[in-house]
Amino acid sequence: MSNAAAVPTASPFLASCRGETPVHTPVWFMRQAGRSLPEYKQVREGTTMLEACSTPELVAEITMQPVRRYGVDAAIFFSDIVVPLAAIGVDVKIVPGVGPVVAEPFRTEDDVKRLRNLDPCDVPYITEAIGLLVKELGDTPLIGFAGAPFTLASYLIEGGPSRDHAKTKALMKSRPEIWHGIASRLAAICGEFLRVQVEAGAQAVQLFDSWAGALSEADYRRFALPHSTAALMGVAQSVPRIHFGVGTGHLLEAMTETGAEVSGVDFRIPLDQAAKRLPDKILQGNLDPAVVLADDDALIAETDAVLEAAKGAKGHIFNLGHGVLPETDPAKLKLVVDHVHEATAR
Ligand SMILES: O=C(O)CCc1c2[nH]c(c1CC(=O)O)Cc1[nH]c(c(CC(=O)O)c1CCC(=O)O)Cc1[nH]c(c(CC(=O)O)c1CCC(=O)O)Cc1[nH]c(c(CCC(=O)O)c1CC(=O)O)C2
Numbered sequence: 001m002s003n004a005a006a007v008p009t010a011s012p013f014l015a016s017c018r019g020e021t022p023v024h025t026p027v028w029f030m031r032q033a034g035r036s037l038p039e040y041k042q043v044r045e046g047t048t049m050l051e052a053c054s055t056p057e058l059v060a061e062i063t064m065q066p067v068r069r070y071g072v073d074a075a076i077f078f079s080d081i082v083v084p085l086a087a088i089g090v091d092v093k094i095v096p097g098v099g100p101v102v103a104e105p106f107r108t109e110d111d112v113k114r115l116r117n118l119d120p121c122d123v124p125y126i127t128e129a130i131g132l133l134v135k136e137l138g139d140t141p142l143i144g145f146a147g148a149p150f151t152l153a154s155y156l157i158e159g160g161p162s163r164d165h166a167k168t169k170a171l172m173k174s175r176p177e178i179w180h181g182i183a184s185r186l187a188a189i190c191g192e193f194l195r196v197q198v199e200a201g202a203q204a205v206q207l208f209d210s211w212a213g214a215l216s217e218a219d220y221r222r223f224a225l226p227h228s229t230a231a232l233m234g235v236a237q238s239v240p241r242i243h244f245g246v247g248t249g250h251l252l253e254a255m256t257e258t259g260a261e262v263s264g265v266d267f268r269i270p271l272d273q274a275a276k277r278l279p280d281k282i283l284q285g286n287l288d289p290a291v292v293l294a295d296d297d298a299l300i301a302e303t304d305a306v307l308e309a310a311k312g313a314k315g316h317i318f319n320l321g322h323g324v325l326p327e328t329d330p331a332k333l334k335l336v337v338d339h340v341h342e343a344t345a346r
Contacts, residue, residue: 010139013074016282016315017204017240017262025307025316025344026073027337028143030244031323032066033078037330039065049094053083059129064136069330070337074141074204077130077197081147081208082155084193087122088115090156098161105159107171112181118192120199130200141204143242144197148209149186149227150220156182165214172223179223187227191234198235205235206242207260213247220251229258242284246322252277267321271309282315289320292332303336307343 009015012022034040043061044052052058062078082092082100091103106114120127133142155161157168172179194205212224232241236259243255244264252274256263263281265274267288274283291302303318310316318340324333 011073011141011203013141013317014203014240016317017242019282019315021346023346024341025310025318027318027340028072028074028076029066029070029320029324029333030076032070032072032076032333033062034324035326036324036328036333037065037069039069049080049096050083050086053079054125056125056129056132059125060132060136063129063133063142066333067137067140070334071341072140072337074143075133075137076143076206077133077145077202079126079145081145081152081210083126084118084123084146084189085152085156088118088189090114092155095160100155101160102156105167106153106156106182107167107178109175109178109181112178112185115182115185115189117185118189118196120192120196123193123196126193126196127200130197130202134201142202143204143206144194144202145206145208146190146193146231148207148212148224148243148245149183149190149231150215150224151209151211152186152190153179153182154211154214156186162211165211169214169219172219176223180227183223183227184230187230190231194231195234198239202239204240204242205232206244206264207232207258209243209245209248209255212245212251212255213249213266215251217250217254220254225254225257228255232258232260242317244284256281262317264319265321271306271316272312275310275313278313280314282317283310283313284317284319286319286321287336289322289325289328292320292328292336293325296332296335299332299335300339303339304343307340 013026015022059078067075085092093101095101154165154168241260242262243260246266249269265285267286287306
């Protein structure tokens with residue numbers, strides 16, 4: 001970590017990431033920008049997701065929309081986990097209602113060579129968009145992000161979203177040299193994608209291993225952990241790193257071995273249990289995104305339950321336990337932000 005850690009920060013989010021005591025519990029939401037906001041749908045008219053991600057002015061506007069509307073303590077860069085893959089020439093599309101779809105799945109030794117290193121000049125729009133955002137965000141930190149090697153590899157090998165990741169697991173076990181060839185190249189690509197964002201002004205990063213929960217602990221340690229560790233290594237000495245996965249209650253300890261300073265917890269495990277297992281970790285989460293669709297009383301009660309459960313943690317960043325659901329009413333998220341700030345003001 002750079003010596004910036006020695007200088008107290010005005011940002012409750014960065015203070016929490018560093019284990020310092022913030023003026024209130026910071027709150028932001030995964031997928032806070034995007035389909036749940038009417039203003040997002042307006043600006044996205046007529047552009048594909050990947051076109052939007054490579055248009056700096058659009059990325060900056062979309063990233064700012066939830067910051068303006070909610071007063072969250074951090075912005076997350078509006079991009080997507082497949083952006084670096086498209087940038088190096090992989091034929092990947094994001095199909096609305098489906099997700100990332102890869103035209104020619106990766107399955108053979110020759111396919112490994114299709115993954116070249118990412119160069120900053122492949123993604124000039126990332127540097128430009130973050131340059132615009134840093135100016136507009138002022139004291140609100142920007143979180144950069146990347147998808148983790150296992151999750152990205154699953155999209156490349158399966159050819160799109162998958163429930164059982166069967167082709168990925170079969171390849172792992174029958175051709176481990178192909179698996180590690182693909183995953184190690186993805187780790188280098190992810191690491192460079194994170195580094196470019198930090199270089200441009202992101203003050204924290206999050207590595208999303210959305211599908212790691214599909215692995216047993218033994219398989220996670222053998223096939224995923226080394227590559228997630230490599231992906232995070234590139235920004236280890238510069239900014240706080242958050243590592244999050246879905247359905248990863250059985251992997252909490254193993255995922256901390258990537259070196260990430262903050263552990264993202266999904267909504268399936270209470271934060272007091274996570275705190276007992278990770279006593280020296282800052283925890284992020286973990287309201288169930290579906291609860292945001294409940295009535296206000298239930299929503300506040302569940303928000304208070306998350307805050308109560310987090311009291312035993314070394315530090316807490318309030319978030320959902322997965323991304324904001326597209327059908328979410330923005331007024332509900334505003335209610336959560338204001339309540340968390342009021343309930344935890346020091
Ligand atoms: O249709 C649109 O307008 C774009 C939808 C959209 C995408 N990335 C996006 C957005 C904005 C938003 O979430 O509304 C934009 C996006 N994708 C992501 C992030 C980072 C974050 O979650 O805060 C963000 C930025 C969110 C923000 O700036 O607030 C990361 C992402 N994309 C993806 C994944 C892995 C996964 O969820 O499968 C993940 C990891 C996070 C997670 O687990 O939720 C892949 C992906 N990209 C995308 C989709 C949605 C496809 C669909 O259902 O239409 C999907 C698959 C899915 O979410 O089920 C496209």
